[in-house]
Amino acid sequence: MEFKDLVQARRSVHNFETGFKVDQNTWNELLEYVRFTPSGYNAQPWSFKLIQSDSELQKMYQLCYKQKHILTAGNLVVVIGDVNFGENEAERIVKEWEAFRDFSPSQAEALRASLVKERADWKKREMVIRNCSLAAMTFLYAAEDLGLATCPMMGFRQLDLKRELELEENELPILLIALGKSEEAEAERLPRKSIEDMSA
Ligand SMILES: Cc1cc2nc3c(=O)[nH]c(=O)nc-3n(C[C@H](O)[C@H](O)[C@H](O)COP(=O)(O)O)c2cc1C
Known part of the structure; x- marks a missing residue:
């Protein structure tokens, strides 16, 4: 499909066929698109968790104000951001930039300083949300391209969900995506x- 047609075709679907589960190959294919999302510093401060079991989906349903598509879609994606990517990933990021074309030692030093710079918590959250939102958008278009339906969701109890999924201190659930087959x-x-x- 032409990209313009795909953009126009995508919808936030609320009625899904029940019983459909994304398989590992399809999951990998979806993430293969996401890998090419741009990000500040090329930090890629995101990870994607796929939830499929009925018991876990039930818990998510409760934490998402009982939005029924959580249950019917059969697959729930949690887009997770690392709010401390500046510190946690600095060495990997600097190394990758150093290996890239003609990146000079002074540029590497400036990059490291910018990554580890002290920032207010709100600023770190804002940075990670910007990056992860773009990755989530790539995911939505990837799903559309593979014939799957999605509904992005911010209607969830963020801190409770973080606790339920036993996320690390630095991990923030940014967005949920119901994923499945459309019945609309x-x-x-x-x-x-x-x-x-x-x-x-
Ligand atoms: C950041 C974000 C949060 C959203 N949160 C929810 C949500 O919690 N529940 C829901 O059913 N739809 C949610 N939506 C879907 C929007 O309602 C939908 O994108 C919008 O109405 C436009 O419709 P379309 O996506 O079909 O073009 C969200 C969309 C975005 C981008």
Whole structure:
């Protein structure tokens, strides 16, 4: 499908065929698209967790204000960000940049300093949310391209979900994505802003 058609075809689906589970090959294929998402410093501060078991989905359903597509989609993706990627990943990132073309030692030093610079918690969260949101968007288009339906979700109890999934201190659940097979005829869209209204 042409990319423009794919962008126009994607919908946030709320009615899914029940019983469908994404297999490992498809999961890998989806993440293969996500790998090419751009990120600040090329840090790629994201990971993707796939939840499929009924018992875990039930728990997520409770933490997502009982949004029913959590259960019917059969697959729930948690996009997780590392809020401390600057410190945690600095050495990997600097090494990769050093190996890249003509990156000089002074550039490497400046990059390291910028990565490990002290930042307020809100700033770190904001940085990781920007990066992970782009990765999530790649995931949504990847799913569409593979004939799968998605619904991105921010309606969940973030801290409770973090606790339930036993995430590390530095890990923040950024977005959930219900993933499965659509049971909807092509839905009407909610209105979109006009180009004039979008132009700043
Ligand atoms: C960041 C974000 C959070 C969203 N949260 C929810 C949610 O919690 N539950 C839900 O059913 N849909 C959620 N949506 C889906 C939006 O309602 C949907 O994208 C919007 O109405 C436009 O429809 P479309 O995606 O079909 O074009 C979310 C979408 C985004 C991008």
